[in-house]
Amino acid sequence: MRISKSLAVGVAIVVGVSHAQTFQRLGTCPTLGCVFPPDQTDFLAGQYFDIRLEVHAPINGSEANGKQPDEKFTFTIAKEKGKAEPATTYFSIAEPKLERWNFSWYEDLFAKEAGKPSIVNVTSKAYRRVALYEPGEYTATLTYNNGSTTKASWLVRDLQEVRKAKxxxxxxxxxxxxxxxxxxxxxxxxxxxxxxxxxxxxxxxxxxxxxxxxxxxxxxxxxxxxxxxxxxxxxxxxxxxxxxxxxxxxxxxxxxxxxxxxxxxxxxxxxxxxxxxxxxxxxxxxxxxxxxxxxxxxxxxxxxxxxxxxxxxxxxxxxxxxxxxxxxxxxxxxxxxxxxxxxxxxxxxxxxxxxxxxxxxxxxxxxxxxxxxxxxxxxxxxxxxxxxxxxxxxxxxxxxxxxxxxxxxxxxxxxxxxxxxxxxxxxxxxxxxxxxxxxxxxxxxxxxxxxxxxxxxxxxxxxxxxxxxxxxxxxxxxxxxxxxxxxxxxxxxFDVMGSVDTKYLAAQNVDRKKRDAVGTYQNSGLSQYANTGNLTYSEGVHFPSNWDPRYTLFQGLMADPDRRENWSVHKDGPRVPAVNITPSADFYANPKDGAGGILLNGTLPVGDDQGVxxxxxxxxxxxxxxxxxxxxxxxxxxxxxxxxxxxxxxxxxxxxx
Amino acid sequence: MRISKSLAVGVAIVVGVSHAQTFQRLGTCPTLGCVFPPDQTDFLAGQYFDIRLEVHAPINGSEANGKQPDEKFTFTIAKEKGKAEPATTYFSIAEPKLERWNFSWYEDLFAKEAGKPSIVNVTSKAYRRVALYEPGEYTATLTYNNGSTTKASWLVRDLQEVRKAKxxxxxxxxxxxxxxxxxxxxxxxxxxxxxxxxxxxxxxxxxxxxxxxxxxxxxxxxxxxxxxxxxxxxxxxxxxxxxxxxxxxxxxxxxxxxxxxxxxxxxxxxxxxxxxxxxxxxxxxxxxxxxxxxxxxxxxxxxxxxxxxxxxxxxxxxxxxxxxxxxxxxxxxxxxxxxxxxxxxxxxxxxxxxxxxxxxxxxxxxxxxxxxxxxxxxxxxxxxxxxxxxxxxxxxxxxxxxxxxxxxxxxxxxxxxxxxxxxxxxxxxxxxxxxxxxxxxxxxxxxxxxxxxxxxxxxxxxxxxxxxxxxxxxxxxxxxxxxxxxxxxxxxxFDVMGSVDTKYLAAQNVDRKKRDAVGTYQNSGLSQYANTGNLTYSEGVHFPSNWDPRYTLFQGLMADPDRRENWSVHKDGPRVPAVNITPSADFYANPKDGAGGILLNGTLPVGDDQGVxxxxxxxxxxxxxxxxxxxxxxxxxxxxxxxxxxxxxxxxxxxxx
CATH class of the missing domain: 3.40.720.10 (Alkaline Phosphatase, subunit A)
Incomplete structure (x- = not known):
């Protein structure tokens, strides 16, 4: 982890974007001028990369300012305290052509629910296949909208060029x-x-x-x-x-x-x-x-x-x-x-x-x-x-x-x-x-x-x-x-919190009673997957000797769809925990999965059918x-x-x- | 992790105990003769410890054999390939007096539910405050019931006696x-x-x-x-x-x-x-x-x-x-x-x-x-x-x-x-x-x-x-x-799987709709706890600048009691997720906790009111x-x-x- 010396750059960029979270206009570009690679980028000396610049003009929404996207933005590169040169000079490449497009996004879930996207017009240029060779800090500066700037602090790491591994x-x-x-x-x-x-x-x-x-x-x-x-x-x-x-x-x-x-x-x-x-x-x-x-x-x-x-x-x-x-x-x-x-x-x-x-x-x-x-x-x-x-x-x-x-x-x-x-x-x-x-x-x-x-x-x-x-x-x-x-x-x-007596679990008819099958702390006991039978202690290949013991692991994920959990091996192939059983896109516990287990309501959006x-x-x-x-x-x-x-x-x- | 050279000891001990999991007669003693410290114990040279020996005579249950607990068991210590000596000789201590007691346990949850404990009579001796000094492997052997043995492989680690840290x-x-x-x-x-x-x-x-x-x-x-x-x-x-x-x-x-x-x-x-x-x-x-x-x-x-x-x-x-x-x-x-x-x-x-x-x-x-x-x-x-x-x-x-x-x-x-x-x-x-x-x-x-x-x-x-x-x-x-x-x-x-738009969560009336407030992957966005305001980048004291942002962490445990989860800070003191609101010992989601959140059924036994x-x-x-x-x-x-x-x-x- 590198702590940039040019800290002020980061602070300036970050202020004012706390409203955008579930959705972002463009994640790495909290202001209206975007530089890719963005602030805080490290490079290997001589590594090829492209540069993309964008200027955003939001037409509506909280960021709308009535402006057209700037067509005359400029872009410079400066090494350390050196002179800022136009990228075309710095990389000895031709000026790329101006591109235009627009895109839309939602400012939050309420906007999405209301069907009210924010539209953004964009002007852009891309410099293709450039590289930085000299180790050190660089500042890339996009100047747009009559003097606004977006600065990106770049670092070419100073690494030895000696090969140590074949x-x-x-x-x-x-x-x-x-x-x-x-x-x-x-x-x-x-x-x-x-x-x-x-x-x-x-x-x-x-x-x-x-x-x-x-x-x-x-x-x-x-x-x-x-x-x-x-x-x-x-x-x-x-x-x-x-x-x-x-x-x-x-x-x-x-x-x-x-x-x-x-x-x-x-x-x-x-x-x-x-x-x-x-x-x-x-x-x-x-x-x-x-x-x-x-x-x-x-x-x-x-x-x-x-x-x-x-x-x-x-x-x-x-x-x-x-x-x-x-x-x-x-x-x-x-x-x-x-x-x-x-x-x-x-x-x-x-x-x-x-x-x-x-x-x-x-x-x-x-x-x-x-x-x-x-x-x-x-x-x-x-x-x-x-x-x-x-x-x-x-x-x-x-x-x-x-x-x-x-x-x-x-x-x-x-x-x-x-x-x-x-x-x-x-x-x-x-x-x-x-x-x-x-x-x-x-x-x-x-x-x-x-x-x-x-x-x-x-x-x-x-x-x-x-x-x-x-x-x-x-x-x-x-x-x-x-x-x-x-x-x-x-x-x-994922973690394991104990063991499950699957025989006891299956014998109960009520979910709250099934939960008694769970053994925590001292009642977790020992692993029944490897500790059964006369396993040898060789340093050879190790897989469970029994994938289907009576006492299984009380294990799981923390973000789930609705599902029925019986903590037993799925013998008929990879599990399908949730299925869409309605005309909507909603997923519910798969009735064919987890027989005899506990019905658990998920926490993920109901359009999700699996963990994250x-x-x-x-x-x-x-x-x-x-x-x-x-x-x-x-x-x-x-x-x-x-x-x-x-x-x-x-x-x-x-x-x- | 030490791999014992005397592997056969461990194998012999482990066979036959796979039935006991949620409850165990005595965890470290799968046979009827018990040695503490048990097999696979390491010692620091010169570290004080006590030795406890027990012989078990199960009166009923799957292990019952109609025997009385042996009063004439013997115990020896041998270093490496040396002669096995009685512990009294080895440690130059007097023979301790014989003790007797009994205890009961349940073989599994069905036995517990049926109220059928297994009773075990015990004879025992304890050797107090002994120590092993010479590094190397030892074998401690309890002989009981006319020739049955329980062997414990002990290791005194060979460590330098030079002090390196004050x-x-x-x-x-x-x-x-x-x-x-x-x-x-x-x-x-x-x-x-x-x-x-x-x-x-x-x-x-x-x-x-x-x-x-x-x-x-x-x-x-x-x-x-x-x-x-x-x-x-x-x-x-x-x-x-x-x-x-x-x-x-x-x-x-x-x-x-x-x-x-x-x-x-x-x-x-x-x-x-x-x-x-x-x-x-x-x-x-x-x-x-x-x-x-x-x-x-x-x-x-x-x-x-x-x-x-x-x-x-x-x-x-x-x-x-x-x-x-x-x-x-x-x-x-x-x-x-x-x-x-x-x-x-x-x-x-x-x-x-x-x-x-x-x-x-x-x-x-x-x-x-x-x-x-x-x-x-x-x-x-x-x-x-x-x-x-x-x-x-x-x-x-x-x-x-x-x-x-x-x-x-x-x-x-x-x-x-x-x-x-x-x-x-x-x-x-x-x-x-x-x-x-x-x-x-x-x-x-x-x-x-x-x-x-x-x-x-x-x-x-x-x-x-x-x-x-x-x-x-x-x-x-x-x-x-x-x-x-x-x-x-x-x-x-515990883990974090994304963010929660608590404003959107609170505005929904249906649990399945509330789940849409969860943002995963790209919708997790950035942390709103530290990324708001003009935080400086010093290496000083770091705590969140805002514990109560709109977008909180979608975080949690994987083994829970019933609870209502709103993923918001608990301003009125440490959380009480579940309470006993019935005459029984059952815990349900605390109605005063997690206002506006999603009601989640737990997976732990309903007598548990907290995570494990x-x-x-x-x-x-x-x-x-x-x-x-x-x-x-x-x-x-x-x-x-x-x-x-x-x-x-x-x-x-x-x-x-």
């Missing part, structure tokens, strides 16, 4: 919190008299940190926004991938920032691998190469994996060496029902670019380590560990990655994908090294649907994957040159070169800067280069 | 989790574009760790149990202070373990300070000197502060040099309504022992640093920061520490007490150093009653106290010789000598061993000494 493997447990790690440990590792007999791999990391996930314009983040912070060092807005959110309607014209994957590849020629258990166009994998205001542009995201950004001059991107995950519907031919970018067959596109195309665990295992590989193993998100390993009949759905509507029965897990990715990257990268992001995506997805068992299963699979990764790196003699980071992108408000993200700082575990950079408490963006420092990616070539 | 200050935020720290930061520290402009003191600590709070016989702990783990290195049972729980009815005969305060004082002559915002006989302060199965023995706890344990030979304890907190009713004369040990006036008792007796902030400030001091500032728990500083009229209650039923208006805060404690300890300790425990008790107490604002206020006061402590130590030139640890004893399942503790690992922040011992993830007991190592308290004098 490879970085970044594990992201999507939505994973310390609370969930604690619960996963409880169900998979045996304790005797308060002592765990085996350790989670994460618990054995030498360095622990916490990262703050607060996004740029709201304190709760989504996975797009938070992935952008982790990969670029730039906080952003919900739904943004690798851009700051401007107010225009075009989802592809927002000001971009270069990602760790793009910089690493551009500057060192190092290889990039992307692995996720989500559909591969989902936010966490997408944010490594995509640049859009709208994370829902899945087809374009898949295209950007392969071709990078093509609508503006950007960086030289030639595709990751490994791309493994789900989401076949964004790849296969639209004739089969695919929903692809420009109606192309992306299996064919990747194949033409030299990729092996893999559709199942068997072909993954057999794939060559010499060629680039695309592995797409299912339609939608990949099957969960619990369904692949315990409740296997749930795999019988029409989700084949080929698009032929058969079942995707032979899906790999995160461990299979990650180990193969390392094999390929290690073989192909030679002296150049690699960056691999491996995401346990369904911790988040299963927490969203209140399916705690499946979420914890995914977390345990992540831990097992990390353990196997360390062994793999050692077997390849690459352990000492590889930094391993394990973190999350945000939390869910939470505020909490999330843990960071680090091991390897530069591990010392990841201890203590810091901002999410610091993870980008620490990874970039470890790779030696700063390029202080001097002004204008 | 002083240790241990801050305990009772019930404090990472999630709460994140929320407190949000309401008290201003953020601009996702960057906090100031830092919490905790966030600036160089070392971060997580401790697992799992207790010895249940996975959820209470504060007595967890404080025992932190202060003695021995996990225990809910409600236990400095003892393992045996099955006898006497709350004072359970096997004791020596605490860090007792060892530090006995071995080095160093001084001890105890500060808490709770009533001072509450679990967290009490566990430093009290030894009882029942944390509710408040009078005896107060006596033990002064006299130590007197019913058995124990350690030479002459009282702390500083004892500051609430709970006057356990001190003043029973004629005034006091509830004291043996009906004595404990102000008089402490005064006779040379203590200054202080009743308010004014006298605290004026107190001499040359004499020991007892400061008792109110009946019950001390006033909360929010009431002392913002809603002051709530102090008008009959809580004077004198017992005269006037109001306790002039109460100090945690900072006042802690700084004065340091002044006294620093002045009086000379070369001997001091150990100070300072507890922000009402983080927990306010989370229990779902009063999130007050809980976060207490957390911020703790942070402010830590900051002031560092400055104080520097001013006394004692900073470099002092280890500062900040941690918690357990969690509460949670499972989550809690954070540990360390700064100073030995700070490196506190990074990463470890067991709660490791905090005791690391503090003892830092003080050099291990005493490997050799066998039998």
């Amino acid at each position: 490879n970085i493997i970044m594990f992201i447990g999507d939505g994973m919190t310390t609370n969930m790690i604690t619960a996963a440990r409880l169900i998979a590792h045996k304790a005797i008299n308060g002592r765990y007999q085996t350790k989670m791999q994460m618990d054995q990391f030498p360095i622990l940190g916490h990262q703050m996930t607060h996004s740029i314009d709201s304190f709760i983040t989504d996975s797009a926004n938070s992935a952008t912070a982790l990969y670029t060092g730039h906080k952003s807005t919900v739904n943004c991938l690798g851009v700051y959110a401007d107010s225009s309607k075009d989802p592809f014209d927002d000001p971009k920032v270069e990602t760790i994957a793009e910089m690493f590849h551009r500057l060192t020629g190092g290889l990039v691998g992307i692995v996720s258990t989500a559909f591969i166009a989902d936010a966490t994998p997408a944010a490594l190469t995509a640049h859009t205001r709208d994370r829902g542009q899945y087809g374009a995201v898949v295209d950007s994996f392969l071709h990078g950004i093509t609508n503006y001059t950007w960086t030289n991107w030639t595709g990751p060496d490994v791309l493994f995950g789900g989401g076949a519907e964004q790849f296969y031919d639209p004739k089969l029902g695919g929903k692809t970018y420009l109606n192309k067959d992306y299996y064919s596109e990747f194949s033409k670019a030299g990729y092996q195309v893999l559709w199942n665990k068997t072909s993954l295992a057999k794939a060559s380590n010499d060629s680039r590989a695309l592995g797409i193993f299912t339609v939608s998100n990949m099957a969960k560990w619990l369904d692949r390993n315990v409740y296997k009949s749930n795999l019988n759905q029409s989700l084949s990655p080929s698009g032929d509507k058969t079942a995707a029965l032979d899906q790999p897990g995160l461990k299979d994908m990650t180990l193969k990715a390392i094999d390929i990257l290690a073989k192909r990268s030679g002296d150049k090294g690699f960056f691999l992001m491996s995401e346990a995506a369904s911790i988040d997805k299963m927490m969203h649907v209140l399916d705690y068992d499946r979420a914890l299963g995914e977390l345990l699979e992540l831990d097992d994957t990390i353990k196997a990764t360390i062994a793999k790196l050692k077997s390849l003699n690459k352990f000492k040159e590889t930094l391993i980071i394990v973190t999350a992108d945000h939390g869910h408000g 993200h939470s505020l909490t700082d999330v843990p960071v575990f680090a091991m390897g070169p530069c591990q010392e950079l990841f201890g203590g408490v810091y901002n999410s963006i610091d993870i980008f800067f620490s990874m970039a420092e470890c790779f030696g990616l700063a390029r202080g070539k001097g002004h204008g280069q | 002083n240790i200050i241990m801050f305990i935020g009772d019930g404090m989790t990472t999630n709460m720290i994140t929320a407190a930061r949000l309401i008290a520290h201003k953020a601009i574009n996702g960057r906090y402009q100031t830092k919490m003191q905790m966030d600036q600590f160089p070392i971060l760790g997580h401790q697992m709070t799992h207790s010895i016989d249940s996975f959820i702990t209470d504060s007595a149990n967890s404080a025992t783990a932190l202060y003695t290195g021995h996990k225990s049972t809910v409600n236990c202070l400095g003892v393992y729980a045996d099955s006898s009815k006497d709350p004072f005969d359970d096997p004791k373990v020596e605490t860090i305060a007792e060892m530090f004082h006995r071995l080095t002559g160093g001084l001890v300070g105890i500060v808490s915002t709770a009533f001072i006989a509450d679990a967290t302060p009490a566990a430093l000197t009290a030894h009882t199965r029942d944390r509710g023995q408040y009078g005896a706890v107060v006596d033990s502060f002064l006299h130590g344990i007197t019913n058995y030979t124990w350690t030479n304890w002459t009282g702390p040099d500083v004892l500051f907190g609430g709970g006057a009713e356990q001190f003043y004369d029973p004629k005034l309504g006091g509830k004291t040990y043996l009906n004595k006036d404990y102000y008089s008792e402490f005064s006779k022992a040379g203590y200054q007796v202080l009743w308010n902030k004014t006298s605290l400030a004026k107190a001499s640093n040359d004499s020991r001091a007892l400061g008792i500032f109110t009946v019950s728990n001390m006033a909360k920061w929010l009431d002392r500083n913002v809603y002051k009229s709530n102090l008008n209650q009959s809580l004077s520490p004198s017992g005269d039923k006037t109001a306790a208006l002039d109460q100090p805060g945690l900072k006042d007490m802690t700084l004065k404690a340091i002044d006294i300890l620093a002045k009086r300790s000379g070369d001997k150093g001091f150990f100070l425990m300072s507890e922000a008790a009402s983080i927990d107490k306010m989370m229990h009653v779902l009063d999130y604002d007050r809980a976060l206020g207490e957390l911020l006061e703790l942070d402010d106290t830590i900051k002031a402590t560092i400055a104080k130590l520097k001013s006394l030139n004692k900073f470099k010789e002092t280890l500062i640890i900040v941690t918690a004893d357990h969690g509460h399942g 503790h949670s499972l989550t690992d809690v954070p540990v922040f360390a700064m100073g000598p030995c700070q490196e011992l506190f990074g990463g993830v470890y067991n709660s007991i490791d905090i005791f061993f690391s503090m003892a190592e830092c003080f050099g308290l291990a005493r490997g004098k050799g066998h039998g000494q």
Whole structure:
């Protein structure tokens, strides 16, 4: 966390915006003149970025001032105490053309209810693909409306350019919190008299940190926004991938920032691998190469994996060496029902670019380590560990990655994908090294649907994957040159408060009586998931020996839709806690879910059918070169800067280069 | 976390106990022969402890075997592969007399509902005040019932005896989790574009760790149990202070373990300070000197502060040099309504022992640093920061520490007490150093009653106290010789999921419509507690500038009684979420609480009127000598061993000494 020396800038900006909360005109722009990147932005020396300027003229609402949006605004850059130069001079680029648009927003819920939006006219310019090289503080100044100014204090961090790690493997447990790690440990590792007999791999990391996930314009983040912070060092807005959110309607014209994957590849020629258990166009994998205001542009995201950004001059991107995950519907031919970018067959596109195309665990295992590989193993998100390993009949759905509507029965897990990715990257990268992001995506997805068992299963699979990764790196003699980071992108408000006697719960007929099944404090007893039977105490693979004990965890989220809670494993596949059973958009407890449980009214808006993200700082575990950079408490963006420092990616070539 | 080499011991013990969960015959004794300290116990070399042996003969229930409890059981100790010797020989002590008793328990909730307890006859012996000196593994073996054995694997940790810190200050935020720290930061520290402009003191600590709070016989702990783990290195049972729980009815005969305060004082002559915002006989302060199965023995706890344990030979304890907190009713004369040990006036008792007796902030400030001091500032728990500083009229209650039923208006805060404690300890300790425990008790107490604002206020006061402590130590030139640890004893399942438009909430008449007031993700917006007005960005004292903004935090616990939630500050004092409004013991939402909010049904048993503790690992922040011992993830007991190592308290004098 940096404390800016130019504090007055921030104070001036913040005053007067306290009225806008649930909705904001434009989150990072409380005044009528907007600069992106905004105040308090840090850059890696030499990192590409776009600049977007906007001048707002509210036509109605509390900010209306009767003015037209200024067409003659000016913009300057000054380093430290130096002279302020026009951006065109400073960056040696042509003056961009003036753009115009308008947008509307609601000032609060009453305005929304009354159907009274506020309309804003906008003038704007965008300076594309610039960079700052010399470390130090800069002031960017937008002057508009006859002398009003918006100043942004920018800092180019002064980082060493020496490379300390050859490879970085970044594990992201999507939505994973310390609370969930604690619960996963409880169900998979045996304790005797308060002592765990085996350790989670994460618990054995030498360095622990916490990262703050607060996004740029709201304190709760989504996975797009938070992935952008982790990969670029730039906080952003919900739904943004690798851009700051401007107010225009075009989802592809927002000001971009270069990602760790793009910089690493551009500057060192190092290889990039992307692995996720989500559909591969989902936010966490997408944010490594995509640049859009709208994370829902899945087809374009898949295209950007392969071709990078093509609508503006950007960086030289030639595709990751490994791309493994789900989401076949964004790849296969639209004739089969695919929903692809420009109606192309992306299996064919990747194949033409030299990729092996893999559709199942068997072909993954057999794939060559010499060629680039695309592995797409299912339609939608990949099957969960619990369904692949315990409740296997749930795999019988029409989700084949080929698009032929058969079942995707032979899906790999995160461990299979990650180990193969390392094999390929290690073989192909030679002296150049690699960056691999491996995401346990369904911790988040299963927490969203209140399916705690499946979420914890995914977390345990992540831990097992990390353990196997360390062994793999050692077997390849690459352990000492590889930094391993394990973190999350945000939390869910989850904890465990005791145990539930599910037999007693089911035997009661009245909700208030069912609550007696809950055991807290001394009545929580011991975990029945791992403490039954003659489990051995090996340091091997650890998952619960019994997912369906009589005494389950009294666990949950804190922000929920209406639901019926029986605190038992959902054997018939991922949970659906709430359903729309009225003509309205209202969700009620799913009558097919939580049999015998307690009917609980939710706290979230009734249009929500699942849980939401939470505020909490999330843990960071680090091991390897530069591990010392990841201890203590810091901002999410610091993870980008620490990874970039470890790779030696700063390029202080001097002004204008 | 230690992985025992003698694994078979643990496996043998655990099999067959999976039926007992909500209730257990005796948590640490799944077989019919019980050894305390039980299997998997670690000791500091030279630490005093008692041994309790029990043989159980269940008369009825699933374990009944028709036997009488064995009177001729034997007990041996063996070091490593050495010869097993009778305990009397090993410790050179006389054979204790045989004791007998019986107790009853319920096998599960159905048995409880049917009123069918299981009765157990017991024979027992206790060996008092022994110690193990030589580092290494020991096996303690109870042989009973003609050859059945219960083996306990004990380890005396091999720690250096070199003292590295002169002083240790241990801050305990009772019930404090990472999630709460994140929320407190949000309401008290201003953020601009996702960057906090100031830092919490905790966030600036160089070392971060997580401790697992799992207790010895249940996975959820209470504060007595967890404080025992932190202060003695021995996990225990809910409600236990400095003892393992045996099955006898006497709350004072359970096997004791020596605490860090007792060892530090006995071995080095160093001084001890105890500060808490709770009533001072509450679990967290009490566990430093009290030894009882029942944390509710408040009078005896107060006596033990002064006299130590007197019913058995124990350690030479002459009282702390500083004892500051609430709970006057356990001190003043029973004629005034006091509830004291043996009906004595404990102000008089402490005064006779040379203590200054202080009743308010004014006298605290004026107190001499040359004499020991007892400061008792109110009946019950001390006033909360929010009431002392913002809603002051709530102090008008009959809580004077004198017992005269006037109001306790002039109460100090945690900072006042802690700084004065340091002044006294620093002045009086000379070369001997001091150990100070300072507890922000009402983080927990306010989370229990779902009063999130007050809980976060207490957390911020703790942070402010830590900051002031560092400055104080520097001013006394004692900073470099002092280890500062900040941690918690357990969690509460709390998080923040967004914001609430309280104006919109109040304007709706239907619960399902009220839920639209909740803003998640991008609609969470920015904190309105700290981001309003011209707050300066100093590194000074940080509390919210506005506790009652229109847009509040959408925050809460995950295990609740029935309640009405309006997510607004409780201006008329600490919250009472549920009340008993029927002739039964059932609690319902308090009709006077949460006006205009959403009525929410709870999940806890309806006899509960407040929230409960949670499972989550809690954070540990360390700064100073030995700070490196506190990074990463470890067991709660490791905090005791690391503090003892830092003080050099291990005493490997050799066998039998």
